[in-house]
Amino acid sequence: TTYKIAAIPGDGIGVDITDAASQVLNTLAQAHGGFSFDFTTFDWSSKKYLERGWYMPEDGMEQLKKHDAIYFGAVGWPDVPDHISLWSLILPIRTSMNQYVNVRPTRILKSVTAPLAQLQKNRKDLDWVIIRENSEGEYAGQGGTTHGHGPNAIATELAIFTRVGIERIMRFAFETAKLRPRKKLTMVTKSNAQRHGMVLWDKVFYEVAKEYEGVVEWDKMLVDAMTVRMVNKPESMDTIVATNLHADILSDLAAALAGSIGIAPSSNLDPTRSCPSMFEPIHGSAPDIAGKGIANPVGAFWSAAEMVRWLGKGDLDKTADQLMEAIENVSENGIRTRDMGGESSTKEVTDAVCKEIEAI
Amino acid sequence: TTYKIAAIPGDGIGVDITDAASQVLNTLAQAHGGFSFDFTTFDWSSKKYLERGWYMPEDGMEQLKKHDAIYFGAVGWPDVPDHISLWSLILPIRTSMNQYVNVRPTRILKSVTAPLAQLQKNRKDLDWVIIRENSEGEYAGQGGTTHGHGPNAIATELAIFTRVGIERIMRFAFETAKLRPRKKLTMVTKSNAQRHGMVLWDKVFYEVAKEYEGVVEWDKMLVDAMTVRMVNKPESMDTIVATNLHADILSDLAAALAGSIGIAPSSNLDPTRSCPSMFEPIHGSAPDIAGKGIANPVGAFWSAAEMVRWLGKGDLDKTADQLMEAIENVSENGIRTRDMGGESSTKEVTDAVCKEIEAI
Numbered sequence: 176t177t178y179k180i181a182a183i184p185g186d187g188i189g190v191d192i193t194d195a196a197s198q199v200l201n202t203l204a205q206a207h208g209g210f211s212f213d214f215t216t217f218d219w220s221s222k223k224y225l226e227r228g229w230y231m232p233e234d235g236m237e238q239l240k241k242h243d244a245i246y247f248g249a250v251g252w253p254d255v256p257d258h259i260s261l262w263s264l265i266l267p268i269r270t271s272m273n274q275y276v277n278v279r280p281t282r283i284l285k286s287v288t289a290p291l292a293q294l295q296k297n298r299k300d301l302d303w304v305i306i307r308e309n310s311e312g313e314y315a316g317q318g319g320t321t322h323g324h325g326p327n328a329i330a331t332e333l334a335i336f337t338r339v340g341i342e343r344i345m346r347f348a349f350e351t352a353k354l355r356p357r358k359k360l361t362m363v364t365k366s367n368a369q370r371h372g373m374v375l376w377d378k379v380f381y382e383v384a385k386e387y388e389g390v391v392e393w394d395k396m397l398v399d400a401m402t403v404r405m406v407n408k409p410e411s412m413d414t415i416v417a418t419n420l421h422a423d424i425l426s427d428l429a430a431a432l433a434g435s436i437g438i439a440p441s442s443n444l445d446p447t448r449s450c451p452s453m454f455e456p457i458h459g460s461a462p463d464i465a466g467k468g469i470a471n472p473v474g475a476f477w478s479a480a481e482m483v484r485w486l487g488k489g490d491l492d493k494t495a496d497q498l499m500e501a502i503e504n505v506s507e508n509g510i511r512t513r514d515m516g517g518e519s520s521t522k523e524v525t526d527a528v529c530k531e532i533e534a535i
Numbered sequence: 536t537t538y539k540i541a542a543i544p545g546d547g548i549g550v551d552i553t554d555a556a557s558q559v560l561n562t563l564a565q566a567h568g569g570f571s572f573d574f575t576t577f578d579w580s581s582k583k584y585l586e587r588g589w590y591m592p593e594d595g596m597e598q599l600k601k602h603d604a605i606y607f608g609a610v611g612w613p614d615v616p617d618h619i620s621l622w623s624l625i626l627p628i629r630t631s632m633n634q635y636v637n638v639r640p641t642r643i644l645k646s647v648t649a650p651l652a653q654l655q656k657n658r659k660d661l662d663w664v665i666i667r668e669n670s671e672g673e674y675a676g677q678g679g680t681t682h683g684h685g686p687n688a689i690a691t692e693l694a695i696f697t698r699v700g701i702e703r704i705m706r707f708a709f710e711t712a713k714l715r716p717r718k719k720l721t722m723v724t725k726s727n728a729q730r731h732g733m734v735l736w737d738k739v740f741y742e743v744a745k746e747y748e749g750v751v752e753w754d755k756m757l758v759d760a761m762t763v764r765m766v767n768k769p770e771s772m773d774t775i776v777a778t779n780l781h782a783d784i785l786s787d788l789a790a791a792l793a794g795s796i797g798i799a800p801s802s803n804l805d806p807t808r809s810c811p812s813m814f815e816p817i818h819g820s821a822p823d824i825a826g827k828g829i830a831n832p833v834g835a836f837w838s839a840a841e842m843v844r845w846l847g848k849g850d851l852d853k854t855a856d857q858l859m860e861a862i863e864n865v866s867e868n869g870i871r872t873r874d875m876g877g878e879s880s881t882k883e884v885t886d887a888v889c890k891e892i893e894a895i
């Protein structure tokens with residue numbers, strides 16, 4: 176099998192780490208022998224936008240649809256307002272490609288130093304999968320401005336929750352929890368202060384929960400209190416489901432507690448497989464270190480492993496695990512970038528991971 | 536001077552800690568000699584709501600207005616949906632009383648064990664004041680439901696940002712930062728994904744920032760990345776300004792990183808002093824430990840200290856500092872509740888703080 180991958184390196188360190196990820200993916204395919212990758216690179220970057228006034232061509236989505244998966248680096252550049260760059264690229268891809276689930280696994284990789292004292296001793300206490308609603312909620316994009324930006328200006332953000340949207344994410348979350356050893360789901364809400372959309376969110380959750388009675392254990396947290404529980408009782412949670420914005424915030428916190436934002440992966444999934452899913456590290460474009468060759472490629476590699484898992488539909492799980500093992504071995508051997516306490520370059524880590532893959 | 540205080544104990548441990556706070560406040564006034572408190576208790580609780588169908592009487596706000604300050608315990612009880620209890624009491628008080636600023640100072644009190652390894656060594660690295668917009672944004676309360684809760688249900692939450700609302704909170708934040716030793720302000724936003732209201736938020740910030748050029752140093756963070764910075768570089772921040780929801784989340788995280796949610800105070804301020812301001816610990820009603828006499832009263836005492844500071848308009852700062860000193864000494868002497876690693880009851884901590892106040 177040859178998997179057709181649309182690679183969108185994007186901005187800043189997105190370019191470095193997409194290069195690194197494709198090198199590692201090719202090595203993995205070669206070592207395995209049973210499949211290969213065919214990468215097409217789309218230079219839909221902020222740099223190009225500044226030159227020509229657009230990120231994606233008009234038939235951009237059609238082009239993406241011809242691929243089996245999308246690999247995304249990072250987007251965001253100081254010279255372009257963030258809401259322009261993001262609403263021109265990553266956010267429309269998520270919704271147009273029906274990627275209504277964003278999966279963010281978090282655990283403390285071998286040899287990573289976690290900032291919480293408790294986790295330095297009990298590393299396995301933190302082992303979460305955050306299921307982020309990825310298609311609506313606070314990212315619906317609606318809202319507007321009245322009276323311009325003048326003295327009487329009023330601007331709004333409209334968060335939209337639909338039963339269809341909530342039901343499918345809750346079902347995905349329960350199915351994920353069901354397959355995990357601990358079979359536990361924590362649902363996050365803010366229905367005490369947000370009394371319309373979030374109340375529907377809770378209600379649909381309770382309905383879906385009934386179908387999993389005796390199968391998945393669950394509890395419910397307010398998003399503010401959730402941050403406290405993540406810090407104080409990481410071992411008390413496993414699978415977590417939250418809205419687009421809440422999960423955005425909580426998954427960054429999770430990555431920080433697990434040792435580095437440079438490590439964390441994310442999968443934007445269309446569970447119906449009618450469109451290609453998209454895989455991206457959760458870190459940003461990091462303009463301050465762009466082009467210096469020191470970006471941490473681990474989040475990119477972990478995302479690549481998740482892509483392999485998804486493409487294989489169960490058949491490539493062992494291969495994805497091998498990539499994870501290679502990443503952890505290299506890190507354990509002290510070949511790490513600065514954010515992980517090491518001194519290695521992106522290239523050094525990448526080459527070492529490739530060697531390790533060949534050796535496993 | 537006699538300060539008239541409206542005490543609203545509310546639900547659960549709110550009752551225990553409001554009792555404790557009034558005992559400590561009376562002791563403080565007596566020790567000082569120059570002022571006293573006249574408490575009126577309003578039993579606007581969920582228990583009463585279940586009996587009679589309402590929290591506050593119709594002239595509730597008028598009654599509150601006759602006081603110099605409001606002391607609030609906690610609200611929320613399992614038998615009442617949270618959005619009913621909160622929208623019947625605490626949220627309308629914040630807006631009706633023009634309390635458009637919510638101030639949440641966070642530091643690691645003496646003898647508290649912080650969960651981050653870095654902070655166990657360098658306790659002073661965490662010293663923040665979070666300025667929360669308290670009157671609009673995601674807490675505007677607007678939005679609704681179409682197609683009921685049925686198969687086609689759509690429910691919305693409308694966040695509203697006004698120039699007036701943003702300008703006044705930004706000005707308050709800069710004024711706060713200006714008086715702090717480090718003179719640093721971090722502005723939190725999510726204007727990359729929220730492209731209407733949050734873009735106005737940023738724009739007004741930049742305008743107000745110009746007035747403080749050379750006086751206050753500032754930077755800007757996305758709310759998700761902010762959680763990472765709080766974990767990794769606590770020492771890099773001082774004053775923080777954020778929206779109603781963002782600051783709600785970040786202030787709980789701040790409290791957790793500072794060692795216990797039971798310690799953290801909050802002040803709901805009307806800076807124009809046309810209405811009474813309200814002081815409340817940031818923890819909830821904790822139904823699981825309600826009535827057991829083991830609730831941590833430290834957040835309540837710290838909130839009381841902030842109330843004294845506010846009422847004194849600069850004249851009672853030393854008295855408020857004495858209360859803080861008493862709290863810290865007691866804690867250092869090992870008289871702490873369980874959440875702080877001790878074994879003492881609410882009453883034991885309260886009596887010890889009173890004794891300490893008399894001794895200072």
Ligand SMILES: CC(C)[C@H](C(=O)O)[C@@H](O)C(=O)O
Pocket residue numbers: 261265423457727728759
């Ligand atoms: C880049 C940005 C739009 C994005 C988000 O907010 O979803 C990022 O923070 C993420 O977590 O994927």
Ligand SMILES: CC(C)[C@H](C(=O)O)[C@@H](O)C(=O)O
Pocket residue numbers: 367368399621625783817
């Ligand atoms: C009780 C609740 C409405 C409240 C809020 O969300 O504002 C609380 O979490 C707080 O932080 O004061």
